[in-house]
Amino acid sequence: MATTVVSPVSADGRTRPAVPGARLPKAKQRRRKKTPTDWLILAAAVLFGVVVALPFLLILVNSFKSPEDYTQGGPLSLPTSLYFDGLVNFWNRVEFPAKLWNSFVIAGLVSLFAVVISVLNAYALGIGRVRGRTWIIVLFLLANMLPQEALLYPLYFMFKQVGLYDNIWAVIIIFTVIQSAFGTYLLSSVYGTFPKEVLEAASLDGASRWQILWRVIVPISRPTLSVLAIFFFIWTWNEFLIPLTFLVSNANQTVPVAITALQGDRLMDVTTTSASALLGLIPTLVFFLIFQRTLTRGITAGAVK
């Protein structure tokens, strides 16, 4: 893999002598012109993109083949006829709609609650600037770095005691805290630069602190909050260890856990396994397409994760 990308660089390095001190207008002209090296680099970048996308394409093509079709045509051929049994069988076996619903409820509620908690924390830390806020933010950030294993057993024990083991609320509560720790960190620094004139005007109008938060600050920072909510949703959807540990019964499982649980099952022939992977990746692909613009804008904000 590495060679495909490294080679164009050295190839381009070789063209160096061809760039001797050109004058400005000439340089501008030259920038528009595409040298063979440029095309070579483009080809390498596209080829690399194909390599990255290839697993997706293989899964897509092979999920619609019968096992016989697969044996005869191999993995690279297009299906001779569309075969939905693998998908349908797996869909029914894992009760896919129920798993989708579980994942959706968990991720949706987590992103809602975590945004609310982040807003409250960031109001006190970023705008209220309470004493010792730097340490409080460091503490919250710590929660994001910790390996979840370090919390796993005590949480398992605690939730068993209070009767929330094998209940989606256990996972919702845990991820609300973990995601809001990151949200607090990010939002505190955003609120720390909140335009002061706006706050002054609101307080001159006699608005209380509580009103200022919900009527002024939250509406103004809505774009940031929606990016946070989308990220919380996707991160929670993709989580694995804690849902695996806490949601043991079939009825409560999330999409990634349910699909992983059936891998290696005797009944999983080659194209059904492919179909299972397809079902696992479709929801996130759909989110990606829906939120693509927001995500690429926000990924840099999520850099810490």
Next chain:
Amino acid sequence: MTSLDTKEARSAREGRRASSAPSGPARPGGAGRAARPSRPAEESLLPGAGRRGFWLYLIPGFVLFTVIVLVPLIWNVYLSFTDYRGIRPPTWAGLDNWRELMGDERFWTSFLNSVFLIIAMVVVPTLLGLLLAAMLFDLIGRKFGGRLASFLRATYYLPQILPVAIAAIVIGWILRPENGALNTVLDAVGLGALQHNWLGSPDTALLSIMVVMVWVQLGYPVVIFMAALQRVDPELYEAAELDGAGWFQRFRAITVSIIRPEIFVVVLTCTIAALKVFGPIYALTRGGPGDSTIVPSYYAYSEFFQSQQVGYGATIATALTLVIVVITVFFIQAQTRAERAERDR
């Protein structure tokens, strides 16, 4: 007074750095656009009542944080000093677990495997990501149009959005032993001799997991670095080009030095992520064959829930936490030092 001032100025500077390093130029939303001169930390931004009473807003978050993070964390450290099998109450065992851990070959293997995962998730993606981001931004974006560059960037990023266990299943499907895509293709092109049980044999299992992780991880540095490159003044490139600097020279002297903060962030976050890998191991190999793909988090998990050696599992988890904290502190110090050196120059 003066000492107070400098302290505040420093903390304000640090605050700004902390927020600008990860969020970079493309911070979402419009709320934080109006950067204001830093004011004394003693006041709240709201005029009037001062900052008393604001701590009320911290209560829900703080209670939850204490119950879900702080208490379990401390409890877990405590469990590492006990003998606990999950049924009868834990009994104090002093340093027994820790002594056992130091001599536990499996534990050291798991960390060695983590080093390989760091290669797959940090070293390779960061280096490749730098090259790809610079290629997309500097060459393809300028000469073939920004849309093509962002399309390619989205393609590289695609595996990042998958649940990592699902990503592992996708690659695992290709590597299936009897009729997997890779083996079938190898056979078809006459390289049948290279067919292999990729995930099932000790010599290639870890390598296969590494391939999964490179595939998953690559898009992240590309996207971060490309966003960081927006900061680079194009005239700088033009000037360097006029001076006869080749692509690689420009890459090293301009690109890498300007986006150094992002490189730090990517290396740190990816290192932490590499130490925490669990999903792909669980989905594909369960640490096997033998111990060839065991990692600390999977080892801890299996001690908790399979061997019922909770005390020992807690010890592994605590050790992993310590390693992560030490690495983080080390990185942040190195970054601060590098930034100071940059300023002093």
